[in-house]
Amino acid sequence: MSDARLSWPLVGRAEEMQILQTAIAASDVSGAVVWGAAGVGKSRIVRDVLAAAESQGHDVRWAVCTSSARSVPLGAFSTWAPTGVTDTTALLQGVIESLTVAPSGTAMLGVDDVHLIDDLSAFVVNQIVQRGLAKVILTVRDDQAIPDAAHEIWRAGRFERLDLQTLSLDETSELMSAALAGPVDTDAVQRLWKLTRGNALYLRNIVEHEIADGRIVQRGGAWRWIGDPIIAPSLTELIESRIGSLPGPVSDVLDVLAVGEPIELAALMRITDPVAVEQADTRGLITLDPVDGGTQVRVAHPLYGEVRRRRAVPTRLRRLRGLVAAELAGSEDRDDIAALVRRAALSVESDLAPDADLFARAAHGAVWLADLVLADRLGRAAIRAGAGPDSSFIRAHALSWLGRGEEADAVLAKVATTDLTDVDRARLAFLRASNMLWGLGEPARARQIIDDATCSVSAPARDYVDAFLAVYWFATDQLDAARRAAENLALDDLPAVVGAEIAWVRTVIAADAGRTAEALAVADAGYAVAARSLDAPHMMFNIADAHVSALLLAGQIIEAVEVADRVRRQAAELPGVAQSLGGAVAGRAALGAGRIDAACFLLDQAGVSFSDSGHLTGWGYRYLIPRITALAMRGSAGEAADGLDVLAGLKRPFRSLDYERSLAHAWVAAGQGAVSEAISVVLAAAERARATGQFAAEVFCLQTATQFGDRSGGSRLRELEAIVEGPRVGVAARFAAALREGDGAELVSVSEDFERIGDLVAAVDSSAQAALTFRRQDLRGTALGCAARASALAEQCGGADTPALRQAAEPLPLTDRESEIVMLIGEGLSNRAVAERLALSVRTVESHIYRAMLKTGTSSRDELAALRPRRRT
Numbered sequence: 001m002s003d004a005r006l007s008w009p010l011v012g013r014a015e016e017m018q019i020l021q022t023a024i025a026a027s028d029v030s031g032a033v034v035w036g037a038a039g040v041g042k043s044r045i046v047r048d049v050l051a052a053a054e055s056q057g058h059d060v061r062w063a064v065c066t067s068s069a070r071s072v073p074l075g076a077f078s079t080w081a082p083t084g085v086t087d088t089t090a091l092l093q094g095v096i097e098s099l100t101v102a103p104s105g106t107a108m109l110g111v112d113d114v115h116l117i118d119d120l121s122a123f124v125v126n127q128i129v130q131r132g133l134a135k136v137i138l139t140v141r142d143d144q145a146i147p148d149a150a151h152e153i154w155r156a157g158r159f160e161r162l163d164l165q166t167l168s169l170d171e172t173s174e175l176m177s178a179a180l181a182g183p184v185d186t187d188a189v190q191r192l193w194k195l196t197r198g199n200a201l202y203l204r205n206i207v208e209h210e211i212a213d214g215r216i217v218q219r220g221g222a223w224r225w226i227g228d229p230i231i232a233p234s235l236t237e238l239i240e241s242r243i244g245s246l247p248g249p250v251s252d253v254l255d256v257l258a259v260g261e262p263i264e265l266a267a268l269m270r271i272t273d274p275v276a277v278e279q280a281d282t283r284g285l286i287t288l289d290p291v292d293g294g295t296q297v298r299v300a301h302p303l304y305g306e307v308r309r310r311r312a313v314p315t316r317l318r319r320l321r322g323l324v325a326a327e328l329a330g331s332e333d334r335d336d337i338a339a340l341v342r343r344a345a346l347s348v349e350s351d352l353a354p355d356a357d358l359f360a361r362a363a364h365g366a367v368w369l370a371d372l373v374l375a376d377r378l379g380r381a382a383i384r385a386g387a388g389p390d391s392s393f394i395r396a397h398a399l400s401w402l403g404r405g406e407e408a409d410a411v412l413a414k415v416a417t418t419d420l421t422d423v424d425r426a427r428l429a430f431l432r433a434s435n436m437l438w439g440l441g442e443p444a445r446a447r448q449i450i451d452d453a454t455c456s457v458s459a460p461a462r463d464y465v466d467a468f469l470a471v472y473w474f475a476t477d478q479l480d481a482a483r484r485a486a487e488n489l490a491l492d493d494l495p496a497v498v499g500a501e502i503a504w505v506r507t508v509i510a511a512d513a514g515r516t517a518e519a520l521a522v523a524d525a526g527y528a529v530a531a532r533s534l535d536a537p538h539m540m541f542n543i544a545d546a547h548v549s550a551l552l553l554a555g556q557i558i559e560a561v562e563v564a565d566r567v568r569r570q571a572a573e574l575p576g577v578a579q580s581l582g583g584a585v586a587g588r589a590a591l592g593a594g595r596i597d598a599a600c601f602l603l604d605q606a607g608v609s610f611s612d613s614g615h616l617t618g619w620g621y622r623y624l625i626p627r628i629t630a631l632a633m634r635g636s637a638g639e640a641a642d643g644l645d646v647l648a649g650l651k652r653p654f655r656s657l658d659y660e661r662s663l664a665h666a667w668v669a670a671g672q673g674a675v676s677e678a679i680s681v682v683l684a685a686a687e688r689a690r691a692t693g694q695f696a697a698e699v700f701c702l703q704t705a706t707q708f709g710d711r712s713g714g715s716r717l718r719e720l721e722a723i724v725e726g727p728r729v730g731v732a733a734r735f736a737a738a739l740r741e742g743d744g745a746e747l748v749s750v751s752e753d754f755e756r757i758g759d760l761v762a763a764v765d766s767s768a769q770a771a772l773t774f775r776r777q778d779l780r781g782t783a784l785g786c787a788a789r790a791s792a793l794a795e796q797c798g799g800a801d802t803p804a805l806r807q808a809a810e811p812l813p814l815t816d817r818e819s820e821i822v823m824l825i826g827e828g829l830s831n832r833a834v835a836e837r838l839a840l841s842v843r844t845v846e847s848h849i850y851r852a853m854l855k856t857g858t859s860s861r862d863e864l865a866a867l868r869p870r871r872r873t
Contacts, residue, residue: 006211008179008204012171013045016162020049023160024108024135030157031129031136033114036164038242039201042139045164046110049137059102061109061134065116076111076121095124100133107134114153115144122149129157143284166198169572173605175200176207180223183608186580188216188225195229195302202303205235222608231306239307243285249276251308254285258305259317260324260346262289262296267327315351322350337365345374348381356385363394370537370578372398389415389424394535396431397497401538402577403614405439426461429453430468430498441617441653443476463489467498474505475654479692483509491525496533500526504542511550512659512689514696514724519550541567541581545622548585552592553696554726557758564589577619580609584623591626594760596634597798603627617652624650625657628664633761635801637671637827644668659685659697663704670708670803673823674837675816678803679710686713695723703732707765708803709816711740727757735766744773748786755793761800764793768804775808783808818852821845825865 010017023032034042047062054060061080069075074095082094100107111117111125126149128134138153140146142163167175173189196202209232210216216225231239246254253272257263265288269277277297280286285304289296299305309317325346333339344362347355359382366375379395392415399408412432417425429449436446450468457465470485486506491499503526510519526543544567551560564586571582587602603623610620624647631640644665662685670678686701699720702713717733731753738746747770754763771786787808794800807819814822824834831849835842849861858864 006179006204006208008175008200010041010044010048011175011178012167013041016045016164017049019160019162020045020137021052024049024053024137028158030132030154030159031109031138032160032162033154034137034139034162034164035142036139037143037166037199038141039199040164040166041200042164043112044200046112046137046139050108050110053106053108056105058105059107061099061107062112063110063121064112065114065118065121067116070116070118073118073120074124075118077124092120092124092127096127096133099124100128102134108137109134110137110139112139113141114138114150115140115146117147117150119147119149122147122153125153126156129153132157167193167200167203168198169193172196172198172203175203176223179204179207180218182218182221182223183604184223185225185608186583186605187576187609188223190575190579191225195306197302199301202235205232209235219611222611224608229306231303231310235303236307236310239301239303243304243307244283247276247279249273250280250283250285253277253280254299254304255308255312255316256320256324257286257297257299258308258312259320260342261298261305263324263327264331265295265297267331268297271323271327318349318351321346322352325350325352337368341365341369341371341374341378344378344381348377354381354385356382356387356391359385360387360391360394363391363398364535367394367398367535368533368537370574370576372402372538372576376402389420389428393427393431396435397535400431400435400439403439403618405435405614408435408439422458422461423464426453426457426464427495429457430464433468434471434501437472437475437654438618441651443472443653447472463494464498467494467502470505471501474509477656477658477692479509479512479694491522491529494529496529497535497539499529500533500539500543503529504539504546507543507546507550511546511553512694512697514553514699514720514726514729516550516554516556516696516725520547523547523550538578538581541571541578541585544585545588548589548592552589553700553728554724555728555731555757555759556726557589557593561589561593561758577609577615580606581619584610584619587623587630588626591630591633593758594763594797594800596630596761596800599626599630600634600798603630617650621647621650621652622655622657625660625664629660629667632664632667632671633797633802634799635671637668640664640668640671659689659694659701663701666704666708671801673803673820673827675708675803675820675823676838679705679708682708683710683712686716695720696726696729699724699729699732703728703735703762706732706736706739707762707769709739709769711736714740727753728759731757731762735762739769739773742773742776744770744777744779744782744786747773751786751789751793760793760797761802764790764797764800765802765804767793768802768808771808772804813855814852818848818855821848822852822864825849825861 020032023029034046036042050060050062063076065076074081077095077099080095080098081091085091085094099109109128125136129136169190172193173184176184176189192203192206196206206229207216210225210229213230215227216223249272253268253276256268256271281288285300287298287300289298325343328334328339328343331339334343341362344358347358359378363375363378363382366378375398376395379391379398382391383395392411396408396411399411409432412428412435415428417428420428433446433449436442436449450465450472454465466485467489470482470489473482473485482505486502489502491503494502503522506522507519507526510522523543523546527540530537530540530543544563548560548564551557551563568582568586571579583602584606587599587606590602591599603626606623607620607627610616610623624643628640628643628647631643662681666678666681669681682701682705686698686705689698689701699717702717706713714733714736717729717736721729721733731750734746735750738750747766751763751766751770754766767786767790771783771790774783774786790805790808794805820838821834824837829837831842831845835845849864853864856864
């Protein structure tokens with residue numbers, strides 16, 4: 001995609017557009033004044049509103065005020081000035097008439113940058129407003145002095161004021177995805193938003209320049225930002241024009257902030273000239289924000305700092321970083337984790353002497369702040385400066401979580417073991433085995449590492465070894481062994497990073513088994529462990545994923561969404577993959593609640609971040625499964641099937657996620673019309689879940705089979721009511737029994753209960769099954785009402801498209817098997833392909849097609865297929 005082909009739609013401005021449209025439609029309102037910073041999109045939104053008005057038959061004029069035309073009388077409206085007229089009164093009247101003539105409707109006038117308007121042009125607008133000759137929309141820069149003549153304009157009438165804000169992070173993400181016609185890596189969006197602060201002009205300039213230079217690239221269907229930005233000369237000139245020519249001391253203020261913001265005001269005045277600080281404030285180059293106990297100073301916009309850093313020579317930047325680092329070293333909060341990490345990050349690239357202890361402590365702090373890239377850099381600096389093995393441990397830990405398992409193993413392999421304590425040798429073995437298991441996907445080698453360590457460490461250090469064995473059993477789906485090993489470990493007695501992982505293991509096992517109270521208690525304990533460790537913050541997201549699973553499986557879906565929303569908010573300001581993990585957990589919760597549109601959006605976003613090779617078989621695999629399910633549930637069967645193909649091509653050597661994969665497979669099959677195959681898949685998964693003690697997972701599989709129309713699960717679900725905690729199992733058991741007995745009224749009640757607990761897709765299907773049941777009983781009015789309820793619920797889901805809903809919405813006089821075959825031929829399958837899919841003979845398929853044609857009055861296979869056309873892909 002070249003920059004010439006980029007199209008930037010108006011995003012995130014629906015409410016603002018409505019305000020302006022209401023203003024120009026109201027008979028008692030003269031118009032609107034749109035205030036905002038340069039580049040925020042004032043002109044764009046006004047022009048779009050006026051374009052919409054013009055398309056409705058109104059006569060529209062658009063004028064732009066400029067600094068060069070400000071000294072020219074009628075400079076803003078020279079285009080509309082009549083020629084050959086020298087009398088001022090006649091000239092003004094001619095301009096007014098040209099601007100307001102509207103043979104086809106109301107006249108509309110937009111005046112851009114009215115703070116630059118000349119006095120005579122302001123008089124013209126004032127007259128138009130006073131006489132009500134046109135609706136007027138003005139744009140104003142909120143950081144500019146407004147001339148009295150402009151003030152008189154909005155005093156002359158009644159104007160709505162609209163303060164236009166910059167784009168939020170989510171709006172920036174939406175705009176970039178729309179402009180680039182594809183998903184954008186979450187980290188790229190976050191970096192661009194932090195750099196532009198949602199200024200649409202700056203964002204467009206940077207993105208187009210970075211694409212042209214090959215630093216924003218499309219890989220694997222998603223856009224990524226590689227390397228550091230190089231600000232285009234045109235944008236640099238624009239920023240520098242806004243900064244203006246600076247005296248040397250003011251330049252020092254700006255450059256010190258550019259390398260070290262935020263800086264306490266008192267500290268900044270010690271590092272630089274206090275008078276220069278005041279001058280920078282007067283010029284609007286810095287912002288002062290009150291914080292507890294003081295005032296922090298930043299550059300007025302991140303791009304000011306970016307441009308200043310690009311213009312400065314490296315030796316100046318190194319000196320200034322050293323000055324800020326030295327100031328931080330003398331501050332009262334110098335040992336605060338965030339301050340320590342900032343000081344170390346500045347020191348690494350300064351002219352100060354390397355401080356191994358500072359770098360080592362800060363590397364731990366960077367992990368705690370979830371900045372794994374910085375943790376790697378500081379750990380590397382600590383090792384170079386002669387720090388002990390702990391720096392290698394923390395650097396390898398960061399690399400492994402970054403998906404760079406080979407590098408992590410190389411770091412750990414270099415650690416000399418001769419001088420290590422028993423505990424450090426055990427820790428080394430745990431870290432290396434964990435990386436070998438999760439990072440490199442080699443469980444056998446991981447087990448060998450830990451077995452070797454078993455022979456060489458003493459009893460006090462065995463916690464690491466015993467904990468890893470529990471993790472190993474869990475990762476290799478030997479759940480009974482994992483449960484027994486994990487239950488013998490006290491979380492509070494374990495090293496924090498180990499305790500957090502064991503909490504995750506125990507939460508997953510308890511959740512899948514249906515021991516909900518236990519799962520929730522262990523999850524809470526795990527959060528506490530992760531919070532007190534400098535090494536375990538990312539483990540919080542694994543625990544949260546398990547926590548959400550426990551609630552979803554139990555049927556406590558509203559609580560699951562609340563937990564996921566809290567996690568996503570916590571992750572929103574974190575760098576790198578942590579932010580994507582928060583969105584992924586929220587996506588799973590949205591799917592469980594039946595919010596399919598939100599689930600697809602969140603899981604698509606997360607999937608971009610996990611699609612690189614380092615995370616493909618880990619988080620990429622884990623969150624591709626619910627994405628496939630969400631796509632299938634909304635009727636995008638082709639895209640969901642493509643996802644299944646990708647999943648099948650990923651060689652994942654740990655945690656098979658069997659029942660979740662089976663559910664995804666079943667929903668894809670059902671979306672393609674192979675409903676009997678879908679039922680077989682989930683019933684087989686239910687049996688495997690039963691055999692491994694995953695009873696809550698078994699409930700979920702049996703419920704899904706019932707949603708597809710299976711009538712066999714009722715008795716087993718009744719048995720599971722005594723085993724599995726939470727409201728889901730009881731509602732699912734009633735659902736299966738009502739479907740088997742043909743009890744339409746009970747199916748309606750079940751639908752209401754599914755809606756009450758928050759499972760909207762199940763509520764759709766139980767209402768649709770009620771419609772089918774009532775239709776079979778020839779209660780057509782009641783059936784129609786149930787079908788309407790199912791359709792309304794599907795809309796709430798963001799477009800659910802399930803087999804039961806399709807049957808209820810498109811009644812055909814067919815048996816289930818005939819309906820299934822018609823669906824498959826509607827998907828484009830040949831008779832032989834249908835036979836292979838359903839394990840039938842071709843002759844049997846042909847017989848079903850013949851009977852279906854007789855029942856429906858169709859005269860050909862194509863006409864029959866058209867009754868259930870191909871679903872969207």
